Amino acid sequence: MLVTLPRAYWIPAIIITAIVGLVYNRLQRGKKLPLPPGPPGEPLLGHLRVVPTEHPEFDYTRWGKEYNTDILHFSMLGRSIVVLNSIEAARDLLDKRGANYADRPRFVVFEVMGWGITLTFLRWSPRFKLHRKMLQQSFTQTACKAYRPIQLEEARRAARAIMHEPQNWEVLLRQFSTAVVLRIGFGIKIQEKDDPYVKMALDVEEATGEGGVPGATLVDFFPMLRYLPSPFPQISSLLAPLTHARRTKASIQQLHDAPWDAVEPSIRSAKNLQPSFMHTHFGTYLENEARGKANPATVEDIKGAAGAISIAGGNTTWSTIMVCILNLVLHPEVQEKARAEILAAVGTDENGDILRLPTLEDRPQLKWLEYVIQETTRWMPLSPLGVPHASIAEDTYKGYRIPAGSVIYANAWAMSRDERYYSSPDEFAPERYIPVSEGGRGEPLPDGPFGFGRRVCPGQYLALAGVYIMVATLLATMDLKCPVDEKGNEIKPRVAFSNGLSAVPDSFGCVMTPRSERCRTLVEAM
Numbered sequence: 018m019l020v021t022l023p024r025a026y027w028i029p030a031i032i033i034t035a036i037v038g039l040v041y042n043r044l045q046r047g048k049k050l051p052l053p054p055g056p057p058g059e060p061l062l063g064h065l066r067v068v069p070t071e072h073p074e075f076d077y078t079r080w081g082k083e084y085n086t087d088i089l090h091f092s093m094l095g096r097s098i099v100v101l102n103s104i105e106a107a108r109d110l111l112d113k114r115g116a117n118y119a120d121r122p123r124f125v126v127f128e129v130m131g132w133g134i135t136l137t138f139l140r141w142s143p144r145f146k147l148h149r150k151m152l153q154q155s156f157t158q159t160a161c162k163a164y165r166p167i168q169l170e171e172a173r174r175a176a177r178a179i180m181h182e183p184q185n186w187e188v189l190l191r192q193f194s195t196a197v198v199l200r201i202g203f204g205i206k207i208q209e210k211d212d213p214y215v216k217m218a219l220d221v222e223e224a225t226g227e228g229g230v231p232g233a234t235l236v237d238f239f240p241m242l243r244y245l246p247s248p249f250p251q252i253s254s255l256l257a258p259l260t261h262a263r264r265t266k267a268s269i270q271q272l273h274d275a276p277w278d279a280v281e282p283s284i285r286s287a288k289n290l291q292p293s294f295m296h297t298h299f300g301t302y303l304e305n306e307a308r309g310k311a312n313p314a315t316v317e318d319i320k321g322a323a324g325a326i327s328i329a330g331g332n333t334t335w336s337t338i339m340v341c342i343l344n345l346v347l348h349p350e351v352q353e354k355a356r357a358e359i360l361a362a363v364g365t366d367e368n369g370d371i372l373r374l375p376t377l378e379d380r381p382q383l384k385w386l387e388y389v390i391q392e393t394t395r396w397m398p399l400s401p402l403g404v405p406h407a408s409i410a411e412d413t414y415k416g417y418r419i420p421a422g423s424v425i426y427a428n429a430w431a432m433s434r435d436e437r438y439y440s441s442p443d444e445f446a447p448e449r450y451i452p453v454s455e456g457g458r459g460e461p462l463p464d465g466p467f468g469f470g471r472r473v474c475p476g477q478y479l480a481l482a483g484v485y486i487m488v489a490t491l492l493a494t495m496d497l498k499c500p501v502d503e504k505g506n507e508i509k510p511r512v513a514f515s516n517g518l519s520a521v522p523d524s525f526g527c528v529m530t531p532r533s534e535r536c537r538t539l540v541e542a543m
């Protein structure tokens with residue numbers, strides 16, 4: 018039965034209800050745990066202008082020290098951003114409570130770019146699980162053995178091309194990493210020169226690399242801004258990622274469509290088939306279709322997943338090779354030690370010339386080279402803030418509250434500089450990993466560069482095998498040196514990295530020369 022309140026009581030009733038509501042909220046808030054610490058923000062905007070847009074990982078690391086915490090909180094226009102600065106915090110939350118941190122925030126800028134069905138940007142959903150399964154199963158440590166012949170052939174092809182055009186070494190190494198992922202993803206074999214797919218991959222890398230810190234641009238916070246008419250984004254540099262995304266959209270679509278369209282007829286007709294991810298999954302799709310069986314993945318899903326391989330795997334592998342070469346050039350003693358180890362593994366003749374080129378099967382013997390590669394991923398984590406995860410439900414950690422829907426950055430940069438584990442962390446020192454029992458420092462291999470939990474990089478084994486075979490082939494056959502000026506003084510490379518999703522090293526000089534005629538002959542014979 019409804020009780021009607023006389024008109025005279027309405028206003029006092031409203032006021033009392035409001036006061037009770039306020040008091041209740043206060044009490045509830047009082048009962049809630051505090052948010053993790055962090056620097057003060059500004060009214061309404063929060064930390065939008067406090068966190069720098071260029072290399073925020075450095076400031077996040079500094080704030081962690083200043084507030085003596087490995088978990089920081091920032092608020093950007095009402096959205097919670099949580100930064101994890103230690104390997105323990107990342108393991109505790111992203112690994113051990115993985116189900117709650119498997120989501121991604123919405124990447125509006127990347128959506129504008131045309132990244133539709135790409136695992137990296139998929140939110141937690143049945144579609145995410147489908148893509149994750151398809152990619153994870155294809156790149157386990159065991160499954161990656163099947164790609165060894167491709168990686169070996171492409172590494173030798175790249176070494177041969179570098180011997181012919183040493184001044185183009187940087188582009189040719191880029192070509193190597195693009196060639197590997199295009200062959201594995203779509204079964205496309207690229208041409209030696211001016212290949213259109215390499216050009217497309219480069220355009221896409223530029224598009225992704227300069228899209229700002231993913232999930233953290235103004236447009237990511239206010240998705241409606243994506244509809245601003247073209248001239249407006251020029252008004253503020255905060256909208257620059259939107260302009261960039263619109264400009265580069267076509268290249269992303271092209272890198273999905275062009276290789277697919279080129280290969281689809283051969284899979285349909287079962288002629289000139291090349292083994293690839295697309296062949297496996299699209300082949301099964303066609304078989305199911307012919308038998309009237311349901312297909313779990315659509316054509317768009319398979320295209321998106323194959324595209325994810327070529328896009329997530331090309332630039333990343335190339336950048337890692339570049340950082341490795343940068344350090345080999347800066348530290349000739351590290352280079353010599355790696356070369357001596359390779360020579361011992363492949364054998365030498367009476368002139369000290371190698372008997373054969375290194376293979377992927379030599380890798381377990383090449384411990385020093387492994388440390389060099391691991392140190393490369395620690396010294397400059399390719400994705401210094403990882404790709405952000407998002408929390409699904411509210412959580413508590415170390416007495417702090419992590420609101421539902423928080424954006425979570427695992428700060429791989431801070432982890433790589435953690436002085437509890439790494440002595441002189443800015444130093445490039447592969448010897449840090451030599452076990453104490455062998456007279457070394459026994460420091461732990463880096464843990465964060467490939468991410469965490471249910472979103473950990475599915476391509477990590479493939480990537481490290483690619484870096485290994487390319488670097489081993491170069492070291493076995495060529496000397497890598499700094500260029501010299503007209504007075505014969507070495508021009509040391511300038512160490513600088515791009516901002517954004519991947520930290521790509523700035524271009525630097527390196528002179529690659531064949532170590533002997535025998536090395537040249539071996540490479541040419543491939």
Ligand code: HEM
Pocket residue numbers: 136137138139149152156325326327329330331333334337399400403404405406466467468469470471472473474475476477479480481
């Ligand atoms: C040295 C090279 C590479 C590095 C440093 C790297 C690093 C990363 C990182 C940090 C993430 C985010 C992980 C997270 O959210 O916690 C990631 C995700 C991913 N990587 Fe890699 N990656 C490399 C190579 C590759 C390769 C070769 C492939 C090709 C198969 C690949 C495919 C992917 C995909 C598809 C994702 C998205 C996973 C998801 O969202 O569930 N990556 N990678």
